[in-house]
Amino acid sequence: MVSQSELVKEARENGMELLPLDKDTYELFFGPQHMATENFSIILKMDGHRVVKAIANPGFLHRGFEKLAEFRPWYTNIALLLRICVPEPDVPEAIYSMAVDELMGWEVPERAQWIRTVVLEMARVSSYLFWTMGLGFKLGVYTAGQWAAAYRERLMALFEELTGARVYHIYTIPGGVRRDIPSDKWLRQLKDTVEYIKDKLKDFDNVLFENYITHRRMEGIGVMDKKFALDEGVTGPNLRATGVAADVRKLDPYLFYPELDFEIPVLKEGDALARALVRRFELEQDLYILEQLLEMGPPSGAYKVQDPRLKALPRFKVPAGEAYAHVEATMGDFGAYVVSDGGSKPYRVQIRGPSIAHGIRVLEQLLVGARIADVPVILMSLGNCPPDIDR
């Protein structure tokens, strides 16, 4: 039998000064043990069902990657850093490898570049499908969510055949990729999968993206304007939903992207619906890019640079210097800043996850005045990924 009065008495006996309650509002802990936040916590001050104040509380996934990376050799870090972004682990691999490539002065062979591009695009598609699943679950249309997760499994199987792993591929390494494309059959399977998913897009439209209720739920929720977005360092689809046609693949082209033909979907409204629809259109564009890449076919040549230094891999050293590489991930602009002091381990690695901009200040400001039912929607529409805040 523990009653409230006893609790208070106990606290008083222990010399605790209980602060008076803030009776106009109440506190609501949103996460981490909540279906809408994956290991991320928002502390909400609520009035009725409206949010008065939101405080993001990150750090549940902090493992100190940047510290750990300073104590691991250059190549081993690949296996570590990719864990920063769980839904698309190829992105940290790619940016880290590109930065190291720059430091080494390597020209990555064309075939490797092609494979990296394909992997990145597959990662984008799978990440968008994963996001669609999340959106479906949060909006309550579980059917769309289940379908999306099921289609993502096809890509997972392809990844598995290509890299040997389902989630953490450890595939893109400095100087190229870890192994070659298994066979032509794999390429055909990829082509089939792309066709298949493209075919199924209209199902998602019917159930989710063109659904009347979805529009009602997301319209006018969490509106950002262009200036706000730029000031707050918003990138990726979230920025494009405010009317800025910004895409790293166009602005700072890397890998095969200069040779590919694709559009940047831009919407002006800047609300949750616009952000969702931009992602939906990008999914289509990514499938189109994959089609183009497959039509092009893999260029012949090596899949990895031929460098004598790679023979002494454990003691492999990188010349002193610094490099920044970034790619367009589904969440936004994903960048890696790598500093080398010429040793066998990096001197400093900083990964810039897009969510650090989206998930803290932007979220806190967009949530003010939102209904409790909008909180998961805003969270999902920002595409917040907690591990890249926490690192």
Place this chain on the structure above:
Amino acid sequence: MSINPIPIIILAPLIGGFLAWLINIKGIREIIGVISAAIPLGYLAYLYQQLSKETINFTLSLSGFEFNFLLYKLGWFFATIAALVGFAAILGMTSTSKDGYEWLFALMSLTGVLGVFLAFDMVSFFIFWEIMTFGSFMMVLKYNKKASLKYFLLSLFGAYSMLIAIGILYASVGDLSFAGMSVASMMLTKWKLALIYLLFLIAFGVKAGAFPLHVWAPDAYSETNQSYTAMFSGALSKAGVYGFILIYILIGSKLAYDFGAFRSTTKFGYIIAFIGGLTIVVGGLLAALQEDIRKLFAYSSISQLGYVLIGIGVGTALSIQAALFHTLSHALFKGLFFLIVATIVYRTGKTEFKDMGGLAEKMPITFAMAFVAILSLAGIPPLVGFASKWLLFEAVISQNLPILGGFIFFGSAIGFVYLIRFTYAVWFGQRPTDLDDTKDAPLPLAIAMGILALLNVVFGIAPGLVAKELNSILGKEVIKGDLFILDLGFGKYNALLLTIWLVIGIVIAGIVYFMGAKVRRVPVTDTYQSGNPVTMEYNLTIRRNFFLPLKETLAFWLRMSFDRLYQDVGKSVEDLAETLRYYVYNGNVQSYAWYLAIVLVVLALWGW
């Protein structure tokens, strides 16, 4: 049978009140007050047997005027309700009132209300009406000037409307007794009749708190002694209901004849019913949005009276019976509720929901009473609230009046809504630390609540008791069945059987429950908080704006407020008066109440 019981019944409270006020010694004034409130109740109960055979009348001649009083079935029904609730309220007041002033005016208003129900001519009706209004006005005045002024102004408005109506009636009939009027009203012209109808509507609508004349009620109900509010809502508002029935008695047949029928009901009745429907919806919705416990119940009282108006308005024998039944249940559960509120306010000193919470643990008896009251008001079957509501549903829907039916359905749901808000904010959840020493209800309040709660249950399980009485009032057997069964022919309700099966169901559920493992008590901080630890410093209860979504949904409608409209009207009248003063009087002027009064007097004279 030497002394006529009527003056005793009517005047006992007033005399007791004067004595209490004069003596004004703590202890004695309470005893005098309670006894003087108990006399009418006891006498009325005693007269029950006699009334089934005959009526009792009483005439008083004073300077040429004759005051007629009649104790008949309908009046007895209302007077008993009033005496019962009044007695419970007075019992509660022994705990909550502080001085003789309150005893005087509370008992005076009880006298007024009893006089209204027993009066049999227009003059005495009006005089007691005014005594009642005056007593209650003084009760409000002591607590809040502004609220009392609003109450006073609207009551004045209603009173003058009534006066004009009586004047017109008298001018064309030449008789002031009810019996004479109802006969003579046949001679009225159509337009005069319409005017009288409208004026009566205003007069009784104000007292019953019908939309859009309800604006005084929330302020007046909340800004007075809380025990007295039980009488205010349980007894005084019934005077308005009684007035609506008077419309039927006085001019009903002529109105029906002149204005014709709307479907199966009369046109004029339909207007009353429609006003009642709007009252249900508006009162209920506003009740759900209140942040003050007293206001919530004030609006709830308004909303529940809307049912009665619907019943009266539909005008069939069944619906009138249903309305009378609901009048009784309204008095029972509303009186109980206001006593509960009185207890809460008395014990905690807080009136706003945001300051309360978790009181069920501290005030178990009051909570048990509240539980009964909640179930009754929400219309949960074996209680009296359901029986009367059910009758009303059947009465209205069987008359093929779908829109009114819709109002009633909405009303029953909105009842759930605001009651849950009350329950959540007051009884459950986290308790602020300053309420840790709250005690349970004082004995007189507990007894008063107990009486009303018991009647809620008894009349709920045996609705036939009331139905029999109602049948005898109307003089025909509308509701068949026995003690436990209400049988309307097209619908049947068996309260006893239902109670038995509910008990069986609960027993089955209880068996399942007790077969499971033992339970362990956990505190409010040991709950799901998304995995986070919390202390008592976090506010874990939605204390304010519980129904904010509803408020937002209704944002468009809430922008219109009759309260503000009246204030604006009042202000413009005031402005007009300012102008007048500037140009015409230049004399001293007290308050705009007087302006309005003068204007109305002029109007009244013109009407005479």
Place this chain on the structure above:
Amino acid sequence: MVDWRLFEPLFNYARKKSLWIVAFCTGCGGIEMPPLMTSRYDLERFGMMPNPAPRMADLFLITGYVTPKTLKRIIITYELQPDPKYVLAHGSCPLNGGIYWDSYNAIKHLDRYIPVDVAIAGCMPRPEAVMDGIKKIMEMIENGTADGWKRYKENYEWYKKNQDELFGEGWREKEARRWIPWLKKK
């Protein structure tokens, strides 16, 4: 009243066939939960479903590494669950820190703080491996060896000591009060 031990096999069968999972993705393994719940692996075949409320959940899937900040929430959530409850540690990290063996902010041995019934090795374990682990825990439930919750009760002092050593005494209040200054400020 009734000797419920007679029905224990039935109860164990029901417990085994109806494992509700706490929806708490503690680490990267959370990414494999959706595939497990959807059409390729479909755990609902075995009566499992994720449940947002710990009060009615049975199985706590620790999906990956655990940081102290998360571990506090895990312990609180675990204690909210009614007995019998089961813990399935997913991946190498809860076993021995895995790839984060030298990280200052990742738990090395989860079973020092809460009892673990079944651990699945691998980084990250494939869904098949998770399903294998679940099959194992189902077997253990059926023959009554999944007794982590009993161990937690019996050795509560030991677990509490370990928790207090890691977080410091009175960590619940401390953690709860951590945000108060920032919440009360207007």
Place this chain on the structure above:
Amino acid sequence: MLEIALRAFLILIYATFVGFMFMGIIRIVTARIHRRVGPPIYQPILDTIKLLSKKSNITHGLIYDFGIIYALGATILALMFIPLGNISILRAYGDLILITFLLEIPMLGIMFAAMSSGNPWAGLGAQRALLTLLAIQVPLGFAIIALAQFYGTFSTYEIVMAQQAGGWSIFHLPLFLAAIAYDIVLQAMFGKEPFDIMIAPGEISLGPMVEFGGKHMGMLQIQHAIALFAETLFFANIFLGGGSILVLLIKQVAVLMIAIFIGAIFPRFTIDQAAKFYWKWPTIIAALGAILASL
């Protein structure tokens, strides 16, 4: 006396069993729409046994326990009043208004229990549940009014009899409109999308249910099963012509299927949107039905 007790017991067992099967059907059909296999049909029974057999339970006070017991008891009570072929026992008193009220009461019990836990999520859930109740009440009321006016009686049993003589209710235009409105209301009663606002797992973590565990939740499962059975039964009786137990079962499953299919393809409304929705289209449809029926 004994016969009544026996029949009541049989009805109870049958309703509970079929209710659990309905819950299983909901899960299986939903799974098939998701392109999954889904659980076995008896899964809800296993869930309930598991929940009831939990070895530790918590409580937040007397009301926390009593609310649940009351909810289950009231559901059983409601069940007894609904005609079930020839074997129901209280159908003579099966008044439309009474049953409509009785079907709402369990919710009040659950809300009482949920709120007494003092959890803010439960508070939010109660807020949403009550507003949903308020929202559905208007179309529901008009649908009931239409029925009562059309048949001129409030007795469910007599309505069933009248349908067996004059064809199902939904073949008459006013009642067809009422049936549409009532079906939309049923969606909220079942707690299916787009009106599962009250529990919304992704938003408020099951809302009122968040604190229930062990036997409390087990009893709620039983309550849910019986309520599911009773609600579908009521619909099948008043709109789909009633019939023998077997016929009723088929009709009930049909009602259920519609709810599942609608639920599978719509996202969840927010509570204010749901209220506005209910007060617009279903109300208009049902009111039209009621007015047509009253002419």
Place this chain on the structure above:
Amino acid sequence: MAKEEVIVQKVLEKAPYAEGKVKRERRIEFKVPADRIREFLMIMKENNFESMMQITVVDWLKDGEFELVYQLWSYTYAVHAFVKTRIPRDLDKARMPTVKDIYPVAETYERDAHDFYGVYFEGNEKMEMPWILDDAEQGLFPHRKDFDWLGYTKRKYKILDRFDEDKDNYVI
């Protein structure tokens, strides 16, 4: 002349105290004294560097200095700018003025830098607010190079000494 050089020249005209150079295509670099950083960032913002991508702290232990790299991105030119400045790495001297009024998002990055490195940004009222690190590590600034991370880890988690500390050779 490439667009990068034009930008560098334009900025340097307004900020003569800074040094600037073009690192490579779409990467430019400036070195600015710590006390002029606010001025300089304002100039950068006027020159269409709309967005701040991150603030990186590099701990140059042997120099006894922190290098703060403010990384800006211009959507107009598609150019990434590193604005570097150096401050002493002692705890009491590692103070910087905040730039959150110029780039609001910097507030988050500054909290991050404070949590892990102990750089105090004056004017940022959220500096003391709990960020990623838990109570135990707050104030230890674990990402500084002189933080005994392995020893701390072993002490904190009581891990046995079976991991070889000197093992700096790993195989992929």
